[in-house]
Amino acid sequence: MENALVTIEQILAQMNREPFTEDGRLVRRLLCALRPRDPRDVGAAAVLLEALTALLQRRPDYAEALRRHVIALLLAKNFFRLLLDSGILSERGFGKELSRRLRFRLLPLPPNPNSLRDWTDRVFLPKDHAWIEGIDPGLWERLLAALHFERISGEDKAELVQRMETVVVALSHQIAAGGLNPELLRLDPSLDEYDSPFLAQYEEINAWLRGRTAPDADASHARVLLAQCAEVLDKIRRRAHTAGTSVELTYAAIRLEQQIQRLEDLLTLLEAPGIGQQLPILAKLLAGILAGAAQRYSPKALMAATTGRLAYQITQHVAHTGQHYVAESPREHWTMFLAAAGAGPIIALMALLKIRLQDMHYAPLSELALVSLDYALGFVIIYMLHFTVATKQPAMTATFMVNALQQIRNSQQERRMLVCFVGRVFKSQMMSILGNLFLAFGTAFALAYAAREALGWRLVEPAKALQLLQDVQPFTSLALFYAGVAGVGLFLSGVVSGYYDNKAVYEQVSERLARLRWAARVFGPGRWRRMSEYAGDHLGGIMGNAFFGLYLGLFGALGKLTGLPLDIRHIAFSAANTAYAWQSLNFHAVNHTLALALAGVLLIGFANLMVSFGLAFYVALRATRTPPRRAAQQLGRALLALLAAPLRLLTLRGDRCDQARLEKAIEAQESAHQ
Incomplete structure (x- = not known):
């Protein structure tokens, strides 16, 4: 543990001396230093994260150096796919996605140097999700607060906001398309007969983004439509108790739920007036995205996420x-x-x-x-x-x-x-x-x-x-x-x-x-x-x-x-x-x-x-x-x-x-x- 703490301080000191490089090697080294020896040891991970937070609070120069490297990494690499897909089931469907993950285990794909999602693939291991998800959200918030993201330049902030808006449009579009899935329409034909909230939310979000700079603009109506989408999925899930379910239906419903939750988080983040209101949602997004990145190619994670409801x-x-x-x-x-x-x-x-x-x-x-x-x-x-x-009864x-x-x-x-x-x-x-x-x-x-x-x-x-x-x-x-x-x-x-x-x-x-x-x-x-x-x-x-x-x-x-x-x-x-x-x-x-x-x-x-x-x-x-x-x-x-x-x-x-x-x-x- 002491060696890990020394390594973390050495990396921060090096960040303070050296400029950011395109491969983000210092940020990658810092993330690897935060990994406990046993991925299931959440306590050890929390101690390391607490130590990093305390060090950033004591040394503002270290906090500024780490913030500079993180922002440079976000601007240097395309984080569109990471924010859009990480922690969300693939659009390929269960069978194709399982096949893809198994093939990747046997023969990994070459990374795209411009993709932040591929960069995270090289940093995180499949078992890392255990300690990432186990960390108290309040600890993530304190770490982000110690970085003082409110001090980034207006130009960099505008660029990051524009990229997030692009992700919002893409998510909204995917939700609208997912609402027309034949498996969902089969259990709820009203989606095809009346105004579907899945389609209506896309139009509302696009209208909000076009007039977002207006003083009276807010995304409250878009949130209402997203809540209606969630209610439809909940109704379909309840109906499945009597109408049955399938892997395809379960997969489509879970993917839509994940996309709706991600879109609501991004809307909250974009609407928040200051860093104080943004920190909780940033901490939630960070933990979810990093855990999703760690399990991106895990067949076990896919099986657990998809077949659990079918098993139920x-x-x-x-x-x-x-x-x-x-x-x-x-x-x-x-x-x-x-x-x-x-x-x-x-x-x-x-x-x-x-x-x-x-x-x-x-x-x-x-x-x-x-x-x-x-x-x-x-x-x-x-x-x-x-x-x-007789012996068949206990299983029942x-x-x-x-x-x-x-x-x-x-x-x-x-x-x-x-x-x-x-x-x-x-x-x-x-x-x-x-x-x-x-x-x-x-x-x-x-x-x-x-x-x-x-x-x-x-x-x-x-x-x-x-x-x-x-x-x-x-x-x-x-x-x-x-x-x-x-x-x-x-x-x-x-x-x-x-x-x-x-x-x-x-x-x-x-x-x-x-x-x-x-x-x-x-x-x-x-x-x-x-x-x-x-x-x-x-x-x-x-x-x-x-x-x-x-x-x-x-x-x-x-x-x-x-x-x-x-x-x-x-x-x-x-x-x-x-x-x-x-x-x-x-x-x-x-x-x-x-x-x-x-x-x-x-x-x-x-x-x-x-x-x-x-x-x-x-x-x-x-x-x-x-x-x-x-x-x-x-x-x-x-x-x-x-x-x-x-x-x-x-x-x-x-x-x-x-x-x-x-x-x-x-x-x-x-x-x-x-």
């Missing part, structure tokens, strides 16, 4: 499904048990079909395709029959739980509600698991017993049976790791379900299917209308279950094809396989091998649940823009509550909570979805 929309659809998996009354628990029990026999048949397909020794790719179709069709049939697979309930917790601001109440919610989810989950396990195990056991006693057939050969038991051993195999791999698939299937639910609404799948004339002639108008409505309402569930089946089949075969330790273990299939193996080996008494296998089945289920729940809970927290540290804390509390739930149930402590608050949270989730 997806989690909203998942949460709406998840609230149906939280049972409260004994009747609801019994209903969940029966729904899960209905899936048990289908799972047992799916497990048997997989065993038989593997025994036929097809070519590897053929086996992969057949096993994947076995899983995918089985899960889709389970869904269409309104049965449930975790998202709903996050949305309910957003209604609570008190940390103590949050912990109490979390324990309460996890307790209810655990009891609901246990009923579903018992339904799956009893019927999957029982059906497999009955099939194997009937085949052996009535027909003399062994559904599973003894060697294969021993392998099936070994596959679920918790301590002598990778069963728990493979269960975690399956848990990832359970989480991803929830994401896929939410994505296609959103897509079905946004793309108007039901309405478009209903317009297929040939289908209406084949199936009949009434029947085809009902089929179209079903497809639109259940597309997410069908695609999510199909994806999970394909995922299980793919990873189960990928390990064999590549030799990598990749496979899956799912509690319901493991239970069915254990039953087939038990009957095949003619175990009439429970021995240690079977006992370990049954323990392995339960631990596999535990790993399935923990991984899928943890991933879904954390992603839902991040989608609601919860800070990473707070998200990690809440995730830890949720997992601990899940671990403690069995003990609370056994000790009859129950899941005491504020029933009224819980019901209020559920109602808030339902109204948000509607």
